[in-house]
Amino acid sequence: MSELPKLYDPQSAQNSWFPYWEQRGDFNADPTPDKESHTIMIPLPNVTGALHMGHALNGTCQDLITRWRRMQGFEALWMPGTDHAGIATQAVVERRMLEEEGLTRHDVGREALVNRIWRWKDAYEKRIISQQKSLGASCDWRRLRFTLDEVCAKAVRRTFFKMFRDGLIYRGKRLVNWDVHLQTAVADDEVFEEEIDGYFWTFNYPVVDAQGNPTGELIHYSTTRPETMLGDTAVCVHPTDERYTSLIGKHVKIPLNGRVIPIIADALLADKEKGTGAVKVTPAHDPNDYACYLRNPEIGVINILNSDGTLNENGGEWEGIDRLEARHHVIERMGELGHYEGVEDRKIPLKHSDRSKTPVEPYLSDQWFVRMTDDEDGKPGLAQKAIDAVEDGRVRFFPSRYTKTYTDWLAEKRDWCISRQLWWGHRIPVWSAVETPETRAIVETFGEFSDDGNVPLKSEFSEFLYCATFTDGNDGTNRILFCVDEGHEDIEQKLQAAGFEQDSDVLDTWFSSALWPHATLGWPDRQHNPPMDENEIAKQTNLAPDESSGVKSESSGAKPESSGANSNGGNNAVLDYFYPGSVLITSRDIITLWVARMVLTGLYNMDDIPFRHVHVHPKILDGFGQTMSKSKGNGVDPVDLIGKYGADAVRFTIASFAGETQDVRLPISYECPHCEEMISPKQYRLETSSVVVPSTLKGEFPVPQGAPKPTMVCTNKKCKKQSQFTTPLYDPDPDPDVPVAKMVSERFEYGRNFCNKFWNAARFAIMNLEASDNGPAYSPAEVTDDQLQLEDRWVLSRLSTVANQMDEYLGRYQFDAATRAIRDFTWNEFCDWYLEMIKPRLRNENQRAVAQRVLLVVLDSLVRLLQPFTPFICEELWQRLKEIAPERALPVGEESADGKVLEVRPVADACIVASWPKIPTTWQDAALEKRFERLQETIAAVRNVRAVYSIPPGTSVKLRMRASAEVASDMESVSSQFDNLAKAVLEAAGADVERPKGAASFSLGDADGFIPLEGLIDTEEELKRQQKRAEEIRKHIKGAESKLANENFTSRAPEQVVNDVRETLESNKKQLESIEEIIRDLS
RNA sequence: GGUCGCAUAGCUCAGUUGGUUAGAGCGUCUGUCUUACAAACAGAAGGCCGCCAGUUCGAGUCUGGCUGUGACCA
Known part of the structure; x- marks a missing residue:
């Protein structure tokens, strides 16, 4: 085998192993009766844009759990897919169309716009999938779904129909x-x-008598939106406001259109303290006024707006004019009529649409609702059912505090407005027409009218068709409507x-995303498994779909034939097997919008929860503590990070963030494209927001059209070159062919360095497992207890502890704790101590074989334990180790007697499907670890002396x-390690050893060490060192003594x-004695 | 306004049910190209655990208040 390079090359591992897994079908998950299922539904990213760090964190957690469960022998499904994100996607496509071609959706029409959005979706879905794959996402890509595809569409239609039939969907007015x-x-x-700079105008309305003649009294009020007076239906005062009590029940006339409206009292709307105490009421155009109307329905509602923001016929002479322009006409006319009183400047909080960035208008319109009550x-x-599912523990949140977010929101039981006036999405499956003899005739082919306005249908239709009549509130016509279930296009045509x-x-x-957990599995089709992507299946080299899963791991065994085919004995085995899911992994901002609704529809459609656990992971903020977003310019593209640090490093670092806290900060920098220097960012204030830009920014924002783009200057003195940089403020993008500084984060060096350390440990192991001048190659053979050395027992004890911790942490979704545990063991124990300690044995022909076997079992375990975190490097190492040792000594089960520790077994073809380590807990030995710690402390103390006295290596x-x-004999038994690890020869050990003159000294709890340094010792320096140490110990002794002197402590503490305090005190006293003795000698 | 968080070394973060001397990575300082690894090794410095009360024999950890900061919901 070729020697491993000194540096791990992540790109080459990524390029080889992802296609390898895909071809083998390792990501496939199919119903397998003798295995337990494990299902994760991806929180479907929307196709509006590319993925960012938040998605990378989310994806890493899911892939980690999926890979872990797969190795544990679960049939682990990670379902991929994307969301059509109605308004968001339509808005970006419309905006771009307007910017680039000057066209609106009305110019191109419904069909053409929808086609354009499909093209956008195709492009971004592709980009998103490639981003996920570059991160190593082990989704079952054959099962990729999209919320607008036909499988999901069927689920949407069926759910709507069922809810409609069950009386859960209704149409109503809403502001x-x-x-x-x-x-x-x-x-x-x-x-x-x-907040915007606005104005606060004051007007008055004349009070009129029953005949409509002015009484001479006036009511004054102020408003920020004068044009809405055209839609006023009342003036409101506080019932206890003495200025107005006599006027309540009288009327005023709106000067502009002569309408006479009542003066009403409403304590909730009017505020005596504010302004004049009187307010106008415009129910159709203000949420508070609308609420007032609901309390006082007699005042009525008048809508003055068209859907495009122009005034409608209620605008009188200003019909067709935009509301903002009409505002000026209204003010002017009120002035001419003598009812204008003044104006002042005022900051006004104004609601804007996130999608178009334009101000929104409160607007009364017909909408569809799902009843939540x-x-x-x-x-x-x-x-309530969705609340119950969480309260009785069928669904559990991790961390549990998020339960409250969920239940509090659902407890409001607000009806869910489900209609959107868009073109991109699932069209509402309701057809309606004005009631005429012709349309009645149609109804009578399906059923008959009954007297109460209901329309019971014949039984052959009632399963998929629902009919009702209603009176249109807008024009008073009687209408008939049909709701049609999926799969009945003939009826729709009719x-x-x-x-x-x-x-x-x-x-x-x-x-539609609420249905994701069951829709993606094919619901409502109970007869067939959901269709899969033929192209993905074709990629898998095992050819016939039935064998696509190939040979599986040593633990999970060969799979029965794939149930990918559509015919499956007349039931949907995929749905039965994978529903309900195991865990949903998501971020907290969609607990209400999405999680709650998935539970609700799962219970409604499937009569079962969609997942047992919900893990809510942290959100990633930038170094300034603000959320990352495109519009702030602080979003990092995970693909840029993967390119720089490697996918394993990115995953490992991300996992190290993912604990139970709410946020994590990820300071970012700009990387100079010329010299790779890191340039720090700064916040740059714009009028209403701030963006993140390089600290060496040249140029001004916003960028005028045609002006040179702002650049940054490299801070590296040898470079000093300028470059463009990643920012949302370029219009629309940096110039092509100009080097662009990418946004990266040095935090990822954490993962990269770890991968490289692990790589080199494996490199060392592989060099020593192969035949060399030092001895023969690795030979598999069982290992018994009596063959083990101290360091072997120690490393196996530690391995057992850590391996078991991994299961605990991952089971609780504490990814950060898991990465810390595995990193500390790998680096600080396996590399720093174990590998160093066995080097002499690997060079010794009698000791080499056992050392090789223990070395390999630890490395083998580490490769497996790390696979979920860093799959590429692990697969790379697995494949190399497989060549050296296709069979190897592996841990025996817990129950094994006769001193056998390791036994020879073959290993899986690929790491991704290797069995998850089960390390016997009986290997854990606290007493032995304690002994080992003393050895480590001794070596550290010797090294410290060496460093202080600058003794050459x-x-x-x-x-x-x-x-x-007893301790001395223990020391002697490991004396070779003092030489090996600290270049110290143990000359003597025993109770009667005396401190030589001119020696450096150190004191442990139960032993003192002396290093003769004749000539080298600096008495002053040594004295200072010892006195400092003595001071520290005296402090601790004092603390412990005062504690023990406290009656309350000794009687009440366990x-x-x-x-423990007594023991420590004794040990400290001993140490102090030794040190004081040393100090006396030195003085 | 309501709810849920966060505040520990220069930076980013750990710190289990309260219990001996508060930890890690990066950065800093001193050495070292020691045949796995300089993306490394050996060693070192660096902390009013945001502030004020309280509970307790004992508080980084629990309670209340304050300050700063973030998110979600109105």
Whole structure:
């Protein structure tokens, strides 16, 4: 075998092993009756744009758990896919179309726009998948789903139909956030508030008598949106406001249009302290006013806006004019009529659409809703059932504090507005028409009208068709509507031919993503397994789909034939087998929007929860503590990091962040494209927000069209070159062919350095497992207890502890603790101590074979334990080790007697499917670890003396240890290690050893060490060193003594604690005695 | 405004049910190209555990308040 290079090359490992796994079908998961399933549904990224660090963190956690479970012998499915993200995607495509071609959606039409969005989706889905794959995502790519594909579409249609039939979906009026630019409602979470410079105008309305004649009284009020007075239906005062009590019940006239409206009292809307105490009420255009209308329905509602933001017929002479322009006309006319009183400047918090970045208008419109409330008879509704599932523990949150976020939100039981006035999405499957003899005739082919307005259908139709009549609130016409289940295009055509029109709205994206956990598995089709991607199957070299899974690991055994084929004995085995899922891994901001709704629809459609665990991982912030986002310019592309540090390093570092905390900071830098120097970032304030730019920024933002783009200057004195850099503020992108500074983070050196350390440990092992001048190659043979040396027992004891910790930590989703445990063991124990200690044995022909066997079993275990974290390097090493030792000595089971520790077994073809280590806990030996620690302390103390006295590495020192006979004999048994690790020759050890003159000294708890340094010793320096140490110990002694003198402590603290303090005190006193003796000698 | 977090070494973070002398990585300083690894090795320096009270024999850890900071929901 060719010798391993000194540096691990992540790119070459990535290039070889990902295709290898794909071809072998290692990521495939199929129903396998004799294995337990493990299912993770990806939190589907949306196709609006590329993935960022948050996705990388999310994906790493999921892949880690999936790979771990797969090695444990679970049939582990990680389901991939993407979300169509209705409004977000439509908005980016529309914006780009407008910028590049000057076209709006109305110019191109529904079909053409949707086609354009499909093309966008195709491009970004491809990009997203390639990003995920470069991270090593072991998804079952054959099962890739998209929320608008036909499998998901069926689930959406069936769910809508079922809910409609069950009376859970209704149509109603609601005041929504209306994006006049995109002409759609946007959800509350798609809106951001921004303070703008506005004005506060004051007007008055004349009070009129019953005949409509002015009484001479005026009511004054102020407003930031004067144009809405055209839609006023009342003036409101506080019921206890003495200025107005006499006016309540009277009327005012709106001067602009002569409408007479009542003066009402409403304590919730009017505030005596604010302004004049009187407010105008415009129910159709203000949420608070709308709430007031609901309390006082007699005042009525008047809508003055068209969907594009222009005034409608209620705008009178200003009909067709944009509301902002109309505002000026209104002010002017009120002035002419003598009802304008003044204006002042004011900062106004204004809601903007996150999608179009334009101000939203409160707008009253017809929307579809899903009922969340409980039934009238008190039976739990959708929300309550989802709350129950968490409260009774069927679904558990990790960390548990997120349970409250979930239950608090659901407890409000607010009906869910599911319609969106968009073109990109699942169209609402409802067809309606005005009731006419012709349309009635159609209805009568399916059923018949009953007197109460219901339309019971004949049984052959009622399974997939639902009919109802209603009166249109807008024009008073009687209408008929049909809801049609999936798979009945013939009926849809028949309805359309008869004049029925499909609702033009689409469903909220979350409606389809709520179904993700069962829709992706093929629900509602219970007869067939869900279809799979033929191209992905074709990539797998084992040819016939039935054998696509190939030979599996030593633990999981060969798989029965794949159930990928569509015919499967008439049931959907995939759904039965993989539902419910095991864990959902996501970030906290969608606990309400998504997690809650998945539970709710899972219970509704499947009568079962969608997953048992929900793990909520932290969010990644930048070095300034702000969330990463495209618009802030601080988003790091994981692919850039993978290119620089390697996928393993990125994964390992990310996993080290992922604990139970809420946020982690990831300071970022710009990498000079010329010399790789890191340039630090700074925050750059814009008018209403801030962006992150290089600290050496040249040029100004925002960039005027055609102006040179801002650049940064390299801080490296030898470079000093300028370059463009990653930022959202270039319009639209950095110039082509100009070097661009990428955004990276030096934090990832943590993972890279670890991978390289591990690589070199394996390199050392491999060199010593092969035949060389030092002796023969590795030979597999069983290892018994009596063949083990101290360091072998120690390393196996530690390995057992760490391996078992890994299961604990991963089981609780504590990825950070798991990475720390495995890193510390690998680096600080295996590399720093074990490898160093066995070097002499590997050169000794009698000791070499056993040392090789123990070395390999530890390395073998590490490769397996690290596979979920750093799969590429592990597969690379696995394949190399497989050549050296296709059979090797591996841990025996717990129950093994007769002193056998390792037994020879073959290993799996690939690391990804190797069995997860089960290291016997009986290997853990606390007493032995304690002994070993004393050895380590002694060596550290000798090294410290060597460093203090600058003794050259090549120079040997003598060591004399004063200790009890027992400890001394232990020291003698490992004396060769003093020489090996500290270049110290143990000259003497025993109770009667005396401190030689001119020696450096150190004191452990139960032993003192002396290193004769005749001539070398600096008495002053040594005295100082010892006195400093003595001071420290005196401090501790004092602390312990005062503690023990405290009656309260000795009587109330647990005996164990008190004893520990006593022991430590004794040991410290001994140490102090030794040190004081040394000090006397030196003085 | 409500809810949930965070504040520990210069930076980024660990710190189990309260219990001996608070840890790691990076950075800094001193040595070392020692035949696995300079992306490394050996050694060292560096802490009012945000502030104020309280509970306790004992508080980085528990309780209350304050300050700063972040997220989610209104």
